[in-house]
Each structure stands twice: as C-alpha cells, then as structure tokens.
Amino acid sequence: MTSAATINDVATMAGVSIKTVSRVVNREPNVSEKTRERVAQAIAQLRYKPSLAARGLAGGRSFLIGLLYGNASDSFLGELQRGILRTCRERHYGLALFPVAQQAPDLEADVLEWIRSTQPDGIILSPPLSDNEALVDALLKSGIKFISVSSAGTGRGPSVHIDEAAAAQQMTRHLIEAGHRRLGFVKGPADHVCSCLRFEGFCAALSAADIPFDDSLIACGDFHFDSGVEAAEQLLSGLNRPTAIFASNDDMASGVMHVAYQKGLTIPSDLAVAGFDDTPVSRQLWPGLSTVRQPIQSIGQTATERLLADISGVKNENSGNGAEPKYRRAESEILPFELMLRASTKG
Amino acid sequence: MTSAATINDVATMAGVSIKTVSRVVNREPNVSEKTRERVAQAIAQLRYKPSLAARGLAGGRSFLIGLLYGNASDSFLGELQRGILRTCRERHYGLALFPVAQQAPDLEADVLEWIRSTQPDGIILSPPLSDNEALVDALLKSGIKFISVSSAGTGRGPSVHIDEAAAAQQMTRHLIEAGHRRLGFVKGPADHVCSCLRFEGFCAALSAADIPFDDSLIACGDFHFDSGVEAAEQLLSGLNRPTAIFASNDDMASGVMHVAYQKGLTIPSDLAVAGFDDTPVSRQLWPGLSTVRQPIQSIGQTATERLLADISGVKNENSGNGAEPKYRRAESEILPFELMLRASTKG
DNA sequence: ATGATTATTGACAGCGCTGTCAATGCCGGT
DNA sequence: ACCGGCATTGACAGCGCTGTCAATAATCAT
Structure with missing residues (x-):
C-alpha cells in the first residue's frame, strides 16, 4: 500500500515527465488533451495530492488563502468555510483562518503582520471587516489580492454578495x-x-x-x-x-x-x-x-474561485508590455437571494 | 528595502553556516552560548522569519495541526475552532481544516491522503470521527499524533472531554x-x-x-x-x-x-x-x-496544548535508549460541565 | 515538399530549509 | 606531549515541486 504517491509516481505511471504532471495539476495550457487525460487518470488512480509545502517553496507561492473574520455568527462562518473549502480542495489550496478582534486599535497592523508571517496568496474578507475602510486601504496598498464576501463593502475591491x-x-x-x-x-x-x-x-x-x-x-x-x-x-x-x-x-x-x-x-x-x-x-x-x-456557501465558493483566478491571473498578466499595471477592476458579483x-x- | 531575509542572510551576517542558524532557530542543543547570541541578534536585526514551506519540505514537519470533522454543528465547530486557534496562535502553529464526508467508503484512505499532502504535525479529531474504530486504527498505525475532543472515543488514543x-x-x-x-x-x-x-x-x-x-x-x-x-x-x-x-x-x-x-x-x-x-x-x-x-472552547484549547506537547515530546524522546518505543499512554482529560x-x- | 511557426514536452537548476555525517576544536587523563 | 572523547560546527545531499529554456513534434504557408 505505502502512503506516498509523489509527482514522480504519477509521471512514471502516465509515461510523461514530472513537469507535464505539474502542468496538468496547475491547469496550465499547452498540454494535449490526450496527455492531460492520461495524467489525470494516473493522478486519480494513485490518489495523488501535491505537497503544499513543496509547491510553495518552488513556486514562491503559499497555496494558502486567508479568511479574515470578526465576530460573525458560527452558522455564517460555518457555511462560508464550507463553500470556501470546497473550492480550495479541488484547487489544492489551503485555508488559513484569522479571527481578528474587530475593536483592536491596530487592526490593520495586526492583519498586515499576519499576512507577512503567513504569506497567503489571497484573502477573503468577511463582514464587517469588508466595511472597514482603513483595513481595505491597507490591503489595497499592500498589493495583496483580496475579495469581500456578503458585503459590497465600501465599493473598493471586488466582492460577492446578494442585493x-x-x-x-x-x-x-x-x-x-x-x-x-x-x-x-x-x-x-x-x-x-x-x-x-x-x-x-x-x-x-x-x-x-x-x-x-x-x-x-x-x-x-x-x-x-x-x-x-x-x-x-x-x-x-x-x-x-x-x-x-x-x-x-x-x-x-x-x-x-x-x-x-x-x-x-x-x-x-x-x-x-x-x-x-x-x-x-x-x-x-x-x-x-x-x-x-443568502446562498452563503455559494458566495464562499464563488469568492474563492474569483480570488484564485485573480491570483493566477497575475502570472499571465505581467508577461505583456512593460506599462503600468492597470488598477484591478472592483467588479462585484451579485448572487440571488430567496x-x-x-x-x-x-x- | 527588500522583503525577504533568508537563512543565508542571517548566516552571513552572523558569520556562521546556515546549519548553525537552523540550530538556533530550532532551539537545538550543541550551540555555544556565544554563537547562539550572535545568531539571535542577526535574526532580530534582519527580522528573519523562517519559511514554513521550506521547513516543512525539508524537515517533514509543517507547523500545522489538522482539524478533522464530520457534519458537526456550526456552533460546535465555531467554538472548537476558537479554542484551538487561541493556542495555535500563541504557539505559532497553523490550523488546517479537513471536513470529511463521514459516509465515504474510503474514509481512512481519504484522511491518510490528506495527511500526506498537508503533513500536519498532529491531528484533532472531533466527534463522531473519534468513534470510528477503523479511522482511529489507521491513524494509530500511521504513527501520527492525534487527540480526540469531546468524546472518549473507543478508548484508544488520548482525548479531552466531559463526563x-x-x-x-x-x-x-x-x-x-x-x-x-x-x-x-x-x-x-x-x-x-x-x-x-x-x-x-x-x-x-x-x-x-x-x-x-x-x-x-x-x-x-x-x-x-x-x-x-x-x-x-x-x-x-x-x-x-x-x-x-x-x-x-x-x-x-x-x-x-x-x-x-x-x-x-x-x-x-x-x-x-x-x-x-x-x-x-x-x-x-x-x-x-x-x-x-460543555466548555467546548476550553476543550479545544486543552486538546491543542496536549497535542503540541506530544509533538515536541517526540523529538526529545527518541534520544534515549534504543528500546521499543513504548505505546503512548491513552490519557484522557476530563473537563467540568455545567x-x-x-x-x-x-x- | 520545404522552411517557418507554433504546440507540446522534458532536462535541469534551484526554492529555503533540515538531516546526516564528517571535520574541527577543546577537555581531561596519563 | 599524546590520545580518547565530547562539544561544536559546517559541507552536502536532498525534500517535492515549479520556472526556464531548449528540444522535439505537429501544423501551416508557400
């Protein structure tokens, strides 16, 4: 049985190089449908799961997204986490929780410090933090990708919410x-x-x-x-x-x-x-x-998907011209309520 | 200003090898007081923070503890997470969530796979997973440290719960x-x-x-x-x-x-x-x-503390005799209810 | 058919750190 | 002074993966 299936095992089984497996795992282009299929099969068969640590080390990313929340209710958070985790799992991302004391005087500093030490690739802001202008400003300035859920926030930065x-x-x-x-x-x-x-x-x-x-x-x-x-x-x-x-x-x-x-x-x-x-x-x-x-689970899922898209978008973005990076659109997505x-x- | 201070920078600054810096960071023995001091100063000066990813990859540890749960209620999970996170934060550990489908036929395999890919240093089992003998067996066999909360489980493995x-x-x-x-x-x-x-x-x-x-x-x-x-x-x-x-x-x-x-x-x-x-x-x-x-928050906190103690205990443990590793005592801690x-x- | 493109693939060099093990320095005993 | 023995230190080889870039295969225009 042995517990460890590494990228090497998958590569061997599929008869390709590890790099190609890596491409499939990361949904990168330029892999023929046939190969992708074969690799996907090997992955499924070996129940291969990439190591977050290795990916992080090699790729300079942490494959972690952070969830910041204040004193929201348990049921809200539970639903939200479920939605986020669903997407995280299929995209092989981890979730790092950061419950903040909303009334902390140096909230932004706390958050920034946490970001520095945890190095998430992106952040999900749950209300009422998304409504905190100072925090959003700090995040915007730090350049980290983020998205607000269940709140249009102050209108800056993208969000997913209902009307x-x-x-x-x-x-x-x-x-x-x-x-x-x-x-x-x-x-x-x-x-x-x-x-x-x-x-x-x-x-x-x-x-x-x-x-x-x-x-x-x-x-x-x-x-x-x-x-x-x-x-x-x-x-x-x-x-x-x-x-x-x-x-x-x-x-x-x-x-x-x-x-x-x-x-x-x-x-x-x-x-x-x-x-x-x-x-x-x-x-x-x-x-x-x-x-x-509110479809909180869907909100979490959608927000995570958009955040991840935003994150990987960066990679393909800076390949173009050397012009100023355009300010990210503060698109928000509105989901139906019932x-x-x-x-x-x-x- | 540059954001990243690596172990190399510290080593250079302190005039030692990176291995020695590693020793200081990990509080390993056999470093002279003088050297330790010098390295500590360099670390502070450079605001060096070791990369979790690299440490995880190289050392097999992740500084992560995993929380496994089934379909527990949100309020239970919320409280539990609060307790766990409190301890995690002060010990500089991260928390990785793993919601499992309880009825999955290959639950143990799922969990083992997740463990392999996430590499948590220890695991907290929330009910009713703690009552799943097959799972507990698999965990026991895999050698990973774990502790159950809010359930005495099947009596094997430590736990924190009420009467x-x-x-x-x-x-x-x-x-x-x-x-x-x-x-x-x-x-x-x-x-x-x-x-x-x-x-x-x-x-x-x-x-x-x-x-x-x-x-x-x-x-x-x-x-x-x-x-x-x-x-x-x-x-x-x-x-x-x-x-x-x-x-x-x-x-x-x-x-x-x-x-x-x-x-x-x-x-x-x-x-x-x-x-x-x-x-x-x-x-x-x-x-x-x-x-x-039930004091769920305290249960989470206590369980985390014990788990971490157990984890760090391992390192110092195997330095002793070469005898068979003694079976870990399945101590459980009983907290008061109200x-x-x-x-x-x-x- | 031929060279020019473009799509697909793999070899290879690390990412920042830790484990191993060998090298060095230092102690006391004779 | 010489040697065993221990404390201290560093060289080196990866951990499992990704980025780069070069190699090859497939496709196209002429």
Whole structure:
C-alpha cells in the first residue's frame, strides 16, 4: 500500500515527465488533451495530492488563502468555510483562518503582520471587516489580492454578495401585502454596510406602498440576540405597537419573538416577525421564522474561485508590455437571494 | 528595502553556516552560548522569519495541526475552532481544516491522503470521527499524533472531554426532582459514543430514583432537528405521554418543542424539555431550553496544548535508549460541565 | 515538399530549509 | 606531549515541486 504517491509516481505511471504532471495539476495550457487525460487518470488512480509545502517553496507561492473574520455568527462562518473549502480542495489550496478582534486599535497592523508571517496568496474578507475602510486601504496598498464576501463593502475591491436592499424590500413588501401597516424595524450595527442597505430596502418598500415613515417604529441593535430583546421591548412597550417587526437578522428576530411571548402576544396573529439570514435557528423557532436566505456557501465558493483566478491571473498578466499595471477592476458579483416564508408572518 | 531575509542572510551576517542558524532557530542543543547570541541578534536585526514551506519540505514537519470533522454543528465547530486557534496562535502553529464526508467508503484512505499532502504535525479529531474504530486504527498505525475532543472515543488514543454520562444523569435527576416520573428520552445516533453515554446517564438516574425503565418512552434520532420532530411525534402520540422529554442534543430538543407547540402543549407546564450542548439556539428558543453546557472552547484549547506537547515530546524522546518505543499512554482529560437550567424545565 | 511557426514536452537548476555525517576544536587523563 | 572523547560546527545531499529554456513534434504557408 505505502502512503506516498509523489509527482514522480504519477509521471512514471502516465509515461510523461514530472513537469507535464505539474502542468496538468496547475491547469496550465499547452498540454494535449490526450496527455492531460492520461495524467489525470494516473493522478486519480494513485490518489495523488501535491505537497503544499513543496509547491510553495518552488513556486514562491503559499497555496494558502486567508479568511479574515470578526465576530460573525458560527452558522455564517460555518457555511462560508464550507463553500470556501470546497473550492480550495479541488484547487489544492489551503485555508488559513484569522479571527481578528474587530475593536483592536491596530487592526490593520495586526492583519498586515499576519499576512507577512503567513504569506497567503489571497484573502477573503468577511463582514464587517469588508466595511472597514482603513483595513481595505491597507490591503489595497499592500498589493495583496483580496475579495469581500456578503458585503459590497465600501465599493473598493471586488466582492460577492446578494442585493441586500432588494431582499429587505421584498420581505417588507411581503409583510405589507399580508395587511400590515404599522411595521417595526430593528436595525443592525451602523458600521455594517449591509445593515444600512437592509434598512434602505425597508424604507423603499414603505414608500412604495405609501406608508409614512414612523421613527418611533425603528430600533437599533447589534445583530445579537440580546439587542433584539432590548429593541423589541422598546418597540412593543408603546400603546400603538407595530403589528409586524422586521429584524435585520435572525438572532435579533428571535429576541423579538422572546419578548412577544413574554408579553403574551401570539405570533403571527398579534405580531408578525421576520428575520434575515436563514440561520438554522429560524427553522427551529416556533413558529418558524420568515427570513431571507443568502446562498452563503455559494458566495464562499464563488469568492474563492474569483480570488484564485485573480491570483493566477497575475502570472499571465505581467508577461505583456512593460506599462503600468492597470488598477484591478472592483467588479462585484451579485448572487440571488430567496425569501423563506414560514409561519411567523403567515397571518 | 527588500522583503525577504533568508537563512543565508542571517548566516552571513552572523558569520556562521546556515546549519548553525537552523540550530538556533530550532532551539537545538550543541550551540555555544556565544554563537547562539550572535545568531539571535542577526535574526532580530534582519527580522528573519523562517519559511514554513521550506521547513516543512525539508524537515517533514509543517507547523500545522489538522482539524478533522464530520457534519458537526456550526456552533460546535465555531467554538472548537476558537479554542484551538487561541493556542495555535500563541504557539505559532497553523490550523488546517479537513471536513470529511463521514459516509465515504474510503474514509481512512481519504484522511491518510490528506495527511500526506498537508503533513500536519498532529491531528484533532472531533466527534463522531473519534468513534470510528477503523479511522482511529489507521491513524494509530500511521504513527501520527492525534487527540480526540469531546468524546472518549473507543478508548484508544488520548482525548479531552466531559463526563457525558454524569452530565446526562444530573440533568435527568433535575427533571425527576421537579416531579416528573414519566420521562421521555431521544437518543442520538448509535455510532456516537457520546449518544450511548448520555443514554446511560439517563438510565442511571432513572434507576437511582427507582423509576422503572419504559421502552415506549425512548425514541431514536440522529442529532438533527427533523429527527427530533419525528421522535417527539412518536413519543407524544400515545395516550400516556411523558411529562418531560430529555433530548440528547439541543437541535433535537428544539424539534421536540416544535411538536409540543403544534399539539397545543405548553412548555414547561404540560411538557418539560431538556437538551444537551448549550448551543446558542437553546437561549433563543421560547421558553429558554435547559441544557448541559460543555466548555467546548476550553476543550479545544486543552486538546491543542496536549497535542503540541506530544509533538515536541517526540523529538526529545527518541534520544534515549534504543528500546521499543513504548505505546503512548491513552490519557484522557476530563473537563467540568455545567447544567444550564432555563424555563423549559422550570415547572 | 520545404522552411517557418507554433504546440507540446522534458532536462535541469534551484526554492529555503533540515538531516546526516564528517571535520574541527577543546577537555581531561596519563 | 599524546590520545580518547565530547562539544561544536559546517559541507552536502536532498525534500517535492515549479520556472526556464531548449528540444522535439505537429501544423501551416508557400
């Protein structure tokens, strides 16, 4: 049996040189279809996996991509990692995690230091880090390739995300169509771009339905359960309480539901509740929470693919003229969302 | 300014061979104090950081530890990763993730291949992989260091976990003390050792309280929400329904609560519900779910520390006699759990 | 058919480091 | 002074892979 299949074994088996195997592994051009096929077969048969260390040493790359994240929720991170890892695995890349303390004063320095020591070939930025201008600036200046997920960020640098505003607007319209006129909204933290977009979508739906905006129906939260509780206590304490509350994420929505129960309200007949993110908890709550589903796994996958393309693009790029390297386009890719309508809004 | 200071630069600067620099970097013996000092200074001055890739290639070590996991829940993995990363970071180790398809027929081969290509210096096994005898055997035979978390596994190989049986027993006792006599139980998947232990704890508490065991009050699940729903439908459909249900994890407990609501039962007055794991959802449910909290982060941290100790232990170990290498002790460390009593059992 | 291109392939030299082993310097004992 | 023995050091050969570049095969224009 022996555990080690090296590039040599593959080359021997396929009857080619190791360099050709290397070409196949790296998807390089100029390999005939026939040869590629033969090599691919040998690779599969020997279950050959290239050694990251050797590739890194020889190629000057680390074959590592870094994932930077703050205090995002576990389910978000889990899904995201799944998506990223799927692409990483098929492209033989490794993933290096870097959880940062968002509130660290020298966040950029921390990140830069980590980049220097880990040497990832590219970086994926998860929210809210993608919204941190100083960080994005530092990254841009350092020249490292990066991409933001699930947030358009400040517009500089590429990203993969959904149309948050449209999603929020659509969910709000759903509420309005169910007959609600007094709609409460729980905002997310102000420094998240997506918080703002979700709020904008909410407002847009309101004005589209000619419902006047009522400031007393807006509360602020920080995306955590407890803040949802506080927000709901505020929104539901007045006499003229809303008949529906749209919280800008599921955790806060579950907080709203908690308070509703405490106050003896029945969901959805006394109060409809909607969330955002389709975290697992939204199914587990009673009644099931209507929410917006982002394809987080696909987002991670797509972002990784684009990042890797960007990385390998560099190689073929500098072969051309000696002109100034053109500034990388800050293209962003928008993936579709989906409304998950459950019992919490079915009134 | 140039970015890269290699071992050569350091060697030149210190006026020694690169091998000596290597010795200093690796804290190897047999370097005179004077030389060591000189080299250390050069290293500091040049801000030299050894290349992980090169060290890995040449030395067979990677300064990476691997985390193997199956379809564990995101919150579990998130917590675990946090704990592991904390230790990793301070010891300058990296973390490589390897999500495996549990049902893959050639799981061991997959894992071995991954080990070969990634070359982690040690591996952390999260449940239920730690319970997979074939896998543990393969790992044992391959000689790689590993440690299981949150599961005693099959008893071979070290592990860090809580006393699952005692925890389940204590939670059951809590239910009994609240006056319940007809206690339902939702088992986890049979191939998880911890499922069995939790069930054993439940049974032990029953017999300690002289409550006869009633097979019709036991249902089987697979740790997922839907299976909790099914189990509850089964348990709550009979005439003589239980007054309390203890599900062996939180997700299934939330399924039980769902069914209870559907049937118009009030929790906890009509039915008390308890879970296991203290996942975030247990707080968010209404009413709050009583559950058992494992210190997952600490488990991850402790496991990593022990794994690293084990790894560095090897180097100094084989310097001794030429006798047979003694079989590594399968020491396991038991961390304390905590009962989180919330409203779902407060009758 | 012939030379000119272009596509395909392989030989070879490292990447930065560590393991091995031989070389050197230094100690005490006689 | 001479020798064994140990502490210290360096020369050298890779680790498994990629980049470079030259060699060969295939294709095209004339």
